[in-house]
Amino acid sequence: MSHSSSKREMSARARWQAWLPKLVLAPSLALVLFFVYGFILWTSYISFSASDMLPNYTWVGTHQWSRLWGSWTWGIALHNIWVFSLLYIVSCTLLGLLLAILLDQRIRAEGLLRTIYLYPMALSFIVTGTAWQWFLNPGLGLEKTMHELGWTSFSFDWLINADMAIYTVVIAAVWQATGFVMAMFLAGLRGIDGEMIKAAQIDGAPVWKIYLRIIIPQLRPVFLSAVVVLAHLAIKSFDLIVAMTGGGPGNATTVPATFMYSYAFSRNEMGIAAASAVFMLAVIAALIVPYLYSELRGPRS
């Protein structure tokens, strides 16, 4: 092999090796750029267009947006998602933290209990919704069971009560996600330096005070992650509502996700549907982008 030819050959191989990684990444990036960002752009454009049954690219400015904000159902949807998210996030976080702390007391059957608390997360929202719909059905479920057990004045008709139906969705959603939040907190608790706690004990602090003053403040990153994940789950919630209440009674449990689906697919209002979807994206992006930014900017290069 002559000197110069070998050099040329090597640099060709080096160039190929330098390109290969980008080439391998390219399909994923292309897919994501097209199917995520391209679609976001498309939907954003549609929200400013005259689209109704089919896409119509005539520009109509903010017409669809003002129709969205003038819509009666959208008001209900926003109110519902606000109530739902708040209750869901707060309940899951508090219950999850409580369970994690209780489980962290050197419990005998910890593995088993953990499994029980966590299994709902493995279920589809559709299954969860089906089960809870049946469970809370006033005619046949919990209410009837209580009556049969002798508590005849017991009344639980939330599922079909327009004012209360959203809370039944919260109950089912909390049931599903609490175990997951518990697992996050448990991992956080196990990561805390034991010597610090020993030091606090030697200082004579009671157990509850150790938790309140020393341990829980250290779980701040877990709180942040839990809230971000739960908020993102809440805004995306669609399946559970469809399976449990179908958005009803009436439209009492409509949320932005079901609103969008119904406007896009049954009301021939693609423009409004697009506007509502863009709004949802904006809310999630406001939550997620700073989170991702801080995660990615981190010390790892």
Place this chain on the structure above:
Amino acid sequence: MTVISNVVKGLGCVLFPLALAAPAHAADVEVLNWWTSGGEAKALGVLKDDLAEKGIGWKNMPVAGGAGTNAMAVLRSRVASGNPPTAAQILGFDARDWAQRDTLANLDQVAQEQNWSEVLPQALQEFTKYNGHWIGAPFEIHSTNWVWGNKALMDKLGIEQPKSWDDFLAALKKAKDAGYIGLAYGGQPWQDATVFENVVLASGGADFYRQALIELDENALKSDTMVKAFDQLRELLTYKDSNSSGRDWNLATALVINDKALFQIMGDWAKGEFDNAGLKPEQDFVCFRTPGTQGAVTFNSDQLIMFKTDDPQQKEYQETMAKTIMSPDFQIAFSQLKGSVPARMDLSADKLDACSQKGYEQVKQAADADKLMGSLAHGYAAPASVKNAVFDIVSSFVNSNMDSQTAATQLARAVQGAKS
């Protein structure tokens, strides 16, 4: 970023030929529909058999769920991708929407041969014609201002068939006082709207119905008459049971069948449930026009629209299909199974059951008196966007303590919002 844009371009080059390679057309007709329940499927079977006799293969494309919502979504993606089915089952304003987009075949020739413009009622022609051309073949006419009653219960409680709205409420009260459910009620938006349009027609009359729900006049929508209609709806709702939320219409019908409830306000497809239970009209159960709406009929009609095609064979099939649907024999046979009445006004009602005979006569009279009007709940009064806006308000009203004045105001606002 140039790398990425090149990749995207490349991907486009790979994907586009794929997209253009349309699948070959089979020698069948492909009919998209959402007739998935027993009676409906049987009725459709009549068409299938008729076509089979003519040597035309049948590729059923039933899309279940969502009362046609899913079917419309599928249809949209098929049309958008340039691969529409031969024909599709469709309701009211949706047919117009497709025609507006110039996607439908012209059925003028068949219509002329069979003289459709003479035999179909004018109100229905509004939807089967677009810009003077025929775009759809109607299967039947359903009407929605029917009350279905439990005969045994009426006899037991000494209730006569009510003639006026007040009689109607009195009868419901009697049943309620005796421990029965007065009104069998299904709590889904379209059912709320069905009852609502009955109440509007009963309290405001045919002209008001037309003004408010078809012409969508803002003043009519927020008028005192509309407030009164909401008041009457509120009163009517006191006779339903508390567990009605989300109930399907046929489960409500079952309450009447099983002697649990006295009346149900529902379209004539409810008759199928009585048939299935082995009950005879006018003997075991009664049917009558919603009190206060006599003389007028709110209707809906399934029609088959055909999609434009360049395939001469498919064109021929489409015309054969349209011809078959509009043939007198088919119209009668179909309605027998579906519980409806024929869309043609020139047929003999002999072969229909008692309720349908009565209904057919009433439809003809209403058509002559220009009191045959599209049902709002089924997309024959206003476009889907308006229809659903009305659903929103009515359902909210039904499921809350909203007062009638607010409801009327919100209704006018929602309709305006959806119209613009």
Place this chain on the structure above:
Amino acid sequence: MSTTAPISRASMWPRIVLYAVLIVFAALFLMPLYVMLTTSFKTLAEIQQGNMLALPEQWTLTPWLEAWGSACIGLDCDGISGYFFNSIKIVIPAVVISALFGAFNGYVLTKWRFRGHKIVFGLILFGCFIPFQIILLPMARVLGVLHIANTTTGLVLVHIVYGIGFTTLFFRNYYETFPNELIRAAMLDGAGFFTIFFRILLPASGPIIVVTVIWQFTNVWNDFLFGVSFTSGENAPVTVALNNLVNSSTGVKAYNVNMAAAMFAAVPTLVVYVLAGKYFVRGLMSGSVKG
């Protein structure tokens, strides 16, 4: 091992209360599953008369058989078995392909970094947090254009595309812990891009493969939104069929059949969860927290 303080031995009462609370919660968490299971073995008559919490007086398998083979969903009365297999047809290729994408992406993003690799990762990652409502409309159109609307193939594509974010995250975080010197050593040894991946990284990726597969399997199997938006009729996945079964009625609501069908839809993910719970948790965690 717990790091927290052991409770003093002197008083037993706090321990008893602690266990009582934990057991009450466990009962609450198990209740819906218990009710689903018992209901699915009861006859309809027993459901209407009896107590929801009681065990079946007459155990019957009929609801299960009916849910599997003969319950009516729309026009077809073939039960959910066909839809169950649809889900399997979707889940296997979707999981395998998206995991493969994720593995390669994670490999490139940690071991073959280039300018802007963080931006690329951020772009990919953000894709798993978007509300999918925003892509429903254009996706429906693209599937139509590609002639895979209303097919399981179409759903496979959708799940691959929107699964890449998470699989990339998993593999990236895992390969991040692999020393870069390993790659350099292999390069000096004469291994190229693919050899390094297949011979050195992949054989050591067992744990993360399990996590990714479980995560993707659960996500794809449990999906409803994509299924209901992009398929219908006989091509729908099992979750959509379950919803249609439960919410469509032909006279009487067969709650026992509904519950049996729900169990069918739940069993695969439950089995995975019970068999590989440890990895399941790890998957959930790495999907959310990293620090």
Place this chain on the structure above:
Amino acid sequence: MSFLHIDNVKKRFGDTTVLKGIDITIEKGDFLVLVGPSGCGKSTLLNMIAGLDSISEGELRLNGEVISHVHPSQRDIAMVFQSYALYPSMTVAGNIGFGLEMRKVPKPEREKAIKNVAQMLQIESLLDRKPAQLSGGQRQRVAMGRALVREPQLFLFDEPLSNLDAKLRVDMRTEIKQLHQRLKATIVYVTHDQIEAMTLATRIAVMRGGELQQLGTPHDVYDDPNNLFVAGFMGSPSMNLIEARIEKDGEELVAWVETADDRLKLPVVRDREALGAYAGRRVILGLRPEAITDSRSANHQDGIIYEAALNVEIIEPTGADLYVVTMLGGREVNARMRSGTAVEVGQSAPFAFDVARMVAFDPESEARIR
């Protein structure tokens, strides 16, 4: 002709220049140690020799061939990494043989080679184990085996001993030294530990801030440092650096140093000519601790001994030696005395200065004056 020639090699990352033109030449069989504090660019330079980092400017030649842009696997180079970088999923034998496998060496030959190397490193019993089952020292051996089996023209070591505990580090150091002598291999070795550099190297390159400070034998670098940095970096305890003033004392050139209460006059014998120009100016004197000692230990044969009595500030016995600290020119100065020398803190004691080993630096440029 030189064996490895690093010719004005530069490395830039964006706007920052990490290596500012390095020139190093070594011969076949040389053991070159690149030493310097962390961030000095020594690892970057090693990676550039390996081909793992690209060269921004300059040229690399190995055995006469330009290898600047040759792919790492084609350079005939083997490398031992700081973390050992053993492939976790392969056995020890697989790890050692992987490079041969990639070069398509037939299996029987490969196995023979693996066995030979394993024997040489005494890891034959470990061949079937996975890296996770090995101790630190064993992993280190496997990593070396992986390099040795290839019989490359050049071995590169990137701080290979830094992950071992102190005792093992000394043992492995000896072993690497023996290997080098036995195989007559050419080695480039990176470390931040100047003792490792001194013990192993035939040539030392001291680096700082991307610049080569001095290239030479261990003796050169230790006794004849090029500048203040090299003087301070090499040796432990490091060289005493003492402020002084150069003055002409008739024919003699002397350096005046401040003591605690007086002035000390040290005659200048080295680099007199150059230092002559500094008469009347301040300089920094450099004296190794062993060049300041007790009278009996002083090298009276070769050295030029100048004795003075100074106050003892601190005494640090290390067993073999006794380090005595006194103050000179306002700074602490370490003197290395024989163990058992009778000194007492706070008392005056005699110190013997070997002025023949005394070097001097310019306080501004920090360069050696010679």
